[in-house]
Amino acid sequence: MRALASLLCGFVFGWGLFISGMMRPDKVLGFLDVFAIPSGNWDPSLAVVMAAALVVTGIGYALARRRPPAFETQNQWPAQTAIDRPLIAGSVLFGVGWGLVGLCPGPAIANLATLTSPVIIFVIAMAVGTVVHDLWFGRSLAPASPSLAAANAADG
């Protein structure tokens, strides 16, 4: 049931990305291009996507806090609260990559449906970047370490 439930969630998420236009890198870059504001060519759509998602998630999470999940014993809320160097450095690196192409992980994976080689290459590079990180910080080599537990209870 867990697998089926998350299939449904991935499917709804993918439809959200598709309908909102956020699978299109040009639309995402159109939002990030704030210097297009004076000329009237700025596209604020991404802000509306986030605002709508936040309203629904905020209300839904308030409900979710009151009860255990249907197919698990308990909710796994992220435990990390530190605003530390890895958070900032990682966010800067991610932001640079996002600004270069206009794809973040969700839309990149959803765009695999187009079977276009630049997208496939991007997702492979993304996987390599992830594995390089895990090897560098020894997560995959020490599965019982607290850092792996922390990683698996990640923010996202």
Next chain:
Amino acid sequence: MANFTPVSAAIGGALIGLSAVLLMLLNGRIAGVTGIFAGLIDPLGTDRGWRATFIAGLIAAPLSAVLVGYTLPVPQMPTSLLVVIAAGLLVGFGTRLSNGCTSGHGVCGIARLSPRSITATAVFMGAAIVVVALTRHVFGG
């Protein structure tokens, strides 16, 4: 603002929120694509089953959209493969280091009013805005 599509943006955003809420109500998990993807490709990763089906659903959605008559636009990507590879590496490494991306920090984290996620989102959005400004207005002409 000729490119602004507020209605489809609001509907799509609400669906993304609905997905995040359902994943918490059903499986007790955060709908963060970074964490789901990384746990799936980690050779020693746990809970591979639900991670794989989430990713499968994510890819199946645009395919089903085509089946019901929508056109799936081919994403406009940089012509330089070097840029595509570099950006992919940065996104993969960076999101793993900061433990989240637009979904995990940007939606699920901010919805929890987590200062950590609000900071991450401000930083990656700021960095992306700087890069787009440089590539489009300084070097891109």
